[in-house]
Amino acid sequence: MPTLPTPSAPPLDLLTTIRERRTVDLSALKPDSISRPVLEGLLEAANWAPSHGQTEPWRFVVFTGVGRAILARTLATSQALLKGQTEPDPEVLRAQLARQQLAPVWVMVAAEPSEKPRMPLHEEQWAVACAVQNLMLAARSQGIGSKWISNPPSLHPNTAASLGFAEGASMMGMLYLGYVQPGPADWPAGKRRPVSEKVRWIEDEPGL
Template identity: 30%
Template sequence: MIEDIIEKRRSVFPVQYNDKPISENDIIKILEAANWAPTHKKTEPWRFKVLQEKKLEFGEFLADKYEETTNNFSAFKKNKITQKFEQSACVIAICMKRDEKERLPEWEEIASTAMAVQNMWLVATDLKIGSYWSSPSLIKYADEFFNLAEGEKCLGFFYMGYFDEELPEGKREPIEHKVEWL
């Protein structure tokens, strides 16, 4: 049931991933699920850059950007940036392309892209692929690496990999604490 998959979804971090590669077919399944997210005025704003062969190059690019732009350089942090890309079987840059006519507020297109990522996360969970979305401050430099279209911007990175350990059970406050019936 879909409710079971939703409840099992967790952030699984690159340090938890094993060396098993993710097949192209599974990556396509994950991206196809993203493509079915709700979209106001059918703008379909989600865009993705799949990093497999270039993931290490992109990780180095971000690590170098960190070193160039930070006032508090830490070799540990620079190394941690590259490690995330090394440990991941696949990293997908999550981008959003604004409707050219700007017929709706930007937040709606960002929300639609976030729903696309939720769909990706749920399918990855069903496939037993760990994943998580990170939006580090370094995403503002993504346009220097990727060929982003006009009106397109990077919203973060979706790290993925298989994992061996059991994940903790999820915890949420009861929905009754968050709903007011009128």
């Protein structure tokens, strides 16, 4: 079974990892590649997400190196189809190819229910969202930034079909991954409103 490689820096405790997971802009990423063992470890973390009925519906396609051009062409074609065109505009394709080069790793995400689904689609999608969160938290523990994108081209049926997802798959967008520049000390800061503003406590039955 794949395991998470040992980080080069001391590992973060779980709550710190959760607090420090950030959406990282493409401009903040290093071009450095992420090794296959590290990526396999992140996917292994995703694979341990909960799923109702143990359906494990998460599916991923990982693009690195020159493989990113395949994703770029697929997304450009899906963008054209959204506009009622059959072929991507050359300028759009060039822009998409350049964009895919800004992160060393891209991951397409889908929920693939079984041929005879045991659970409603929304529960399968929730399970995939848990898998993606696992992956992003594991990435943070390795000093890797991430962002989850769900724009129209990434959700288009052409994208699903072109990338080999099963018929009936529900596209869940895509992630990019990359080490943050210039280093771990420059990790993007986050901010949240107090959790007390978002929680109500019910501890006693009224009137008793």
